[in-house]
Every structure is written in structure tokens, then in C-alpha cells.
Amino acid sequence: MKSAALALSFGLLSLGLLSAGAPAMADDNAKWVAQCMKDNADAKVPESVVNKYCVCMNDKMDNNETRTITQWEKANPEARKACEKVAGWE
Numbered sequence: 001m002k003s004a005a006l007a008l009s010f011g012l013l014s015l016g017l018l019s020a021g022a023p024a025m026a027d028d029n030a031k032w033v034a035q036c037m038k039d040n041a042d043a044k045v046p047e048s049v050v051n052k053y054c055v056c057m058n059d060k061m062d063n064n065e066t067r068t069i070t071q072w073e074k075a076n077p078e079a080r081k082a083c084e085k086v087a088g089w090e
Helices: 002-020 022-039 047-060 069-075 077-087
Strands: none
Touching (some): 022 047, 047 069, 069 077
């Protein structure tokens, strides 16, 4: 019984430690998406489409990526095409 309680305590502690980094990651993602929105401000599609596209591209990028979404999309045309489709960019 003690081992079950210990395992549960360890699991909850681990979950707490992992979720502590979530706000920082959310802030970082918001920064990347905001930059992508700026980079695409002159797009001839609704802002909601651009936002959906930027979020999709951000989701496809590795969390350790240092390039902006705009820089990354040039090196990853298949991801760009997939996100354009998801966002309804025409």
C-alpha cells in the first residue's frame, strides 16, 4: 500500500513539475504566432485565416526551433501547404 501511495505522490509531483513550464511555453508560442501575424499583415485573406495558419505552422515546429514561422515555412513547403489547407487559405 505504501508503494502505491508513493507512486501516486511521485506521479502527481511529476505532473506538477511538467505543467510548471506550460505558461512559459504558451507565452513563447504566442510570441511566434504574433510575429507570423505581423509578417502576413498584408495577406489578402481574413485575419482569422492567417491566425489559423500561423497556429498550425507553430504547432508543426519543434519547441526548440529558433527561426520565426516565416523563416521556417520557407524550408518546409509541405508543412506550409498543409497549414494553408487547414486554415482555408486560398
